[in-house]
Amino acid sequence: MSTDFKKLLPETAAQFINNTWVASKNTDDIKNPATGETIAEVAAGTTADTDNAIAAAKAAQIKWAATPQPQRANYLYAFAQQIEKHKNALATLLTTEQGKPLAESEGEVDTAILMLRYYAGLGWKRTGHVLASNYPNHQAITKEAPLGVVAAIIPWNFPLAIFTRKTAPALVAGNTIIVKPSENTPLCSLALATLSKAAGIPDGVINVICGEGSKVGDALVKHPDVQLVTMTGSTRAGKIIAKNAAEKVIPVSLELGGKAPFIVLADADIEKAAQDAIDARMANCGQVCICNERTYVQREAYEPFMRALKKAAEAIVVGDPLAKKTTMGPKVSPAEKEHVEELLAKTQQEGGKIFWQGSIPSDEKFKGGNWVAPTIVTDLPATATILKEEAFGPILPVVVFDTIDEVVGLANDxxxxxxxxxYTRDLIAAMQISDALEYGEVYINRYGPEEINGFHAGWKLSGIGGDDGEHGYQIYVKQKTVYLNYQS
Known part of the structure; x- marks a missing residue:
């Protein structure tokens, strides 16, 4: 398979509207996070672009909704086949644009395919119920109906997987969609737009508008013809979206920030827990919403755990993300790099100590990249900023605890x-602690990722709504009840 991703992108900066590339006068440069070099120019969207995309989606939606659901599912299968055909090119593009190691990018392409295939499988699902009526010769029937035009605002950390995570359920349910990718990683969305057209998905069903969130994203959320906003991103942006959507009284699905606690009890498999703690923190350079943001280790296990943790950390290879041996790449942008560096400096000012720190590439070609060394910090005060604010980078804070009640309180604070x-071998403790944790997901003795037939949803400021599985599908439909009298 070819790794030439340029064939999947428009020849000039353009938006994807109504299955056509629409040229744009305004452009943005997209840079390789490993080198700082410009790799492409993309369109910088305007309100007019957004209006055109919504008009195309609205015009296509009635016919798309009238297409039998199994036929809509077949388009998703065809889309999945196109992605699989170009897997190597998409993985290379993702690594070049986002910075994650190639092995992780290949896994993300597989996830994007899985999303499409799973939701295509729902094309033959039950779409309503027959209810018992209180009257003779009457029936009550509930039916699913699409919402209409969906706006999907997706992040830069998983731009391929989250594109299909949003589009697949939206389309099989009978909606049309406008995808607004992050300004940092729009190329993956444009490449997928190319492949959606190659799959034969009709005009106007999938549209992609690139540009600033404050312009394009805001225009999407506020437009009267958008009937659902599904967004994965920051809590700050999610609050703005929720407020604007409330003015129209439309539903939102928001998967926002995270601050995952990683709890290790004394009876745990220490070697596995330590390796998973590293993998769960350093994957994608720490840029994962389910990342291990703070590790809590029971005192009796602390010393052996730290030895195992250091051993696991020393195996991290920071370098060229396109090289097979690399296990960690750069941060996605200079702003993200600066955030992590400032947080580490503040952690040290607040009393935290560096227990271990890796290195970054010294090769001249990576001098302009957004490199941050993986770091483990200890001796943190309970009030340390890094234990409260989302780090979203390769800094792993480790805290000692004594009792289960103590660690549950720390995790939920x-x-x-x-x-x-x-992590524990005690089934009773596992179930009691999982019941007490105030989180939408609990992983016991395993690191993620979440599974497609589950429900990826947060509590508190981590969002409302969610993705994946049957529950994720229900976000894209509304219910209609039909009361039928067939009395002669």
Missing amino acids: CEYGLSSYL
Whole structure:
């Protein structure tokens, strides 16, 4: 398979509207986060672009909704086949644009395919119920109906997987969609737009508008013809979206920030827990919403755990993300790099100590990249900023605890509630602690990722709504009840 991703992108900066590339006068440069070099120019969207995309989606939606659901599912299968055909090119593009190691990018392409295939499988699902009526010769029937035009605002950390995570359920349910990718990683969305057209998906069903969130994203949310906003991103942006959507009284699905606790009890498999703690923190350079943001280790296990943790950390290879041996790449942007560096400096000012720190590439060609060394910090005060604010980078804070009640209190003392981790061999403790944790997901003796037939949803400031599985599908439909009298 070819790794030439340029064939999947428009020849000039353009938006994807109504299955056509629409040229744009305004452009933005997209840079390789490993080198700082410009790799492409993309369109910088305007309100007019947004209006055109919504008009195309609205015009296509009635016919798309009238297409039998199994036929809509077949388009998703065809889309999945196109992605699989170009897997190597998409993985290379993702690594070049976002910075994650190639092995992780290949896994993300597989996830994007899985999303499409799973939701295509719902094309033959039950779409309503027959209810018992209180009257003779009467029936009550509930039916699913599409919402209409969906706006999907997706982040830069998983731009391929989250594109299909939003589009697949939206389309199989009978909606049309406008995808607004992050300004940092729009190329993956444009490449997928190319492949959606190659799959034969009709005009106007999938549209992609690139540009600033404050312009394009805001225009999408406020437009009267958009009937659902599904967004994965920051809590700050989610609050703005929720407020604007409330003015129209439309539903939102928001998967926002996380601050996952990683709890290790004394009876845990220490070697596995330590390796998973590293993998769960350093994957994608720490840029994962379910990342291990703070590790809590029971005192009796602390010393052996730290030895195992250091051993696991020393195996991290920071370098060229396109090289097979690399296990960690750069941060996605200079702003993200600066955020992590400032947080580490503040952690040290607040009393935290660096237990271990890796290195970054010294090669001249990576001098302009957004490199941050993986770091483990200890001796943190309970009030340390890094234990409260989302780090979203490769800094792993480790805290000692004594009792289960203590660690549950520490884990729940947080405004986020997305994912959490627990390592123990004690089944009773596992179930009691999982019940007590105020998080939408609890992983016991395993690191993620979340599975497609589950429900990826956060509590508290981590969002409302969610993605994946049957529950994720229900976000894209509304219910209609039909009362039928067939009395002669």
